[in-house]
Amino acid sequence: MGVMRVRDMTGTRVARPADVNDTRGARRRVVNHTRATRTQRLNHTRVGRRGAVNHTAVVRPSRSREGDAPTSPFTPRTNPSRFASVPRAQAPAAHPGELVGRARLLAALLLSGSGDRWQHTRAVARRAREAVPAVTPTGGQRAGEVLVAAAWLHDIGYAAPLVDHGFHPVDGAQHLRATGWPEEVVALVAHHSGARYTAAERGLGHLLDGYDAELGHSTPVAQALVWADQTTGPAGELVGVQERTAEVLRRHGPDSAQARCAAERVPALLRDAAATEARLAAPAAHEGAWYLTA
Numbered sequence: 001m002g003v004m005r006v007r008d009m010t011g012t013r014v015a016r017p018a019d020v021n022d023t024r025g026a027r028r029r030v031v032n033h034t035r036a037t038r039t040q041r042l043n044h045t046r047v048g049r050r051g052a053v054n055h056t057a058v059v060r061p062s063r064s065r066e067g068d069a070p071t072s073p074f075t076p077r078t079n080p081s082r083f084a085s086v087p088r089a090q091a092p093a094a095h096p097g098e099l100v101g102r103a104r105l106l107a108a109l110l111l112s113g114s115g116d117r118w119q120h121t122r123a124v125a126r127r128a129r130e131a132v133p134a135v136t137p138t139g140g141q142r143a144g145e146v147l148v149a150a151a152w153l154h155d156i157g158y159a160a161p162l163v164d165h166g167f168h169p170v171d172g173a174q175h176l177r178a179t180g181w182p183e184e185v186v187a188l189v190a191h192h193s194g195a196r197y198t199a200a201e202r203g204l205g206h207l208l209d210g211y212d213a214e215l216g217h218s219t220p221v222a223q224a225l226v227w228a229d230q231t232t233g234p235a236g237e238l239v240g241v242q243e244r245t246a247e248v249l250r251r252h253g254p255d256s257a258q259a260r261c262a263a264e265r266v267p268a269l270l271r272d273a274a275a276t277e278a279r280l281a282a283p284a285a286h287e288g289a290w291y292l293t294a
């Protein structure tokens with residue numbers, strides 16, 4: 001680079017001071033450096049953004065598995081890893097019949113390969129539909145839906161992926177609660193068909209403490225579920241309550257928990273079934289289950 005000249009105040013051309021060139025060079029270097037830094041910063045930001053997105057996409061599922069805040073209202077809230085492979089057909093009903101449809105789907109996913117158990121479940125759901133007129137006069141259409149949904153779901157606790165305590169009413173209810181089903185359905189499944197008597201006899205009474213006993217065994221809906229379950233045999237055949245309870249005692253043996261609590265449990269089941277039949281025979285039971293297609 002040649003020596004640059006500038007004019008002084010009198011107009012004489014003089015050599016440009018070296019520090020001026022240095023300053024210009026330094027300014028260029030500063031500008032270049034600034035541009036480079038901005039470019040680097042932009043590249044870094046772009047990479048960082050991509051990294052952040054990828055990182056988020058990867059991390060979210062593992063947070064869920066580790067039990068942090070649920071990522072959706074239907075993600076299991078308790079011990080989620082237990083249900084990682086369990087089918088989920090859930091959510092409260094938004095339209096008439098939706099609750100029943102979802103219940104039927106979940107029951108099919110869990111039990112349709114179980115032979116007699118599935119036949120029993122389907123038949124109990126049919127019986128529950130017949131019992132809807134016994135509950136709608138006091139509970140309305142919602143009570144009918146809850147009854148039939150609970151009938152589909154009452155034995156899902158037998159499905160292998162759900163077995164936890166080995167007491168099927170609680171194992172089923174535990175899964176339903178963890179996946180966001182309405183509390184009425186959860187309570188009905190937990191307490192169905194005199195579960196409290198069998199649980200107490202097996203030393204498992206505490207497992208039912210967290211499930212609403214009023215909803216589970218003292219309402220017309222709970223009594224109608226007893227009627228549906230206890231008038232349906234293990235392979236789906238129609239039976240009387242006496243015949244059904246006698247069959248259970250034969251199947252489980254005289255030393256079983258069912259046999260030991262039979263003196264309390266069987267009369268309670270007979271009372272619930274009789275109450276349901278009385279409601280079905282009453283003039284108020286005139287509304288059919290036309291809106292339930294399960």
Ligand SMILES: [Fe+2]
Nearest residue numbers: 124154155229
């Ligand atoms: Fe059953």
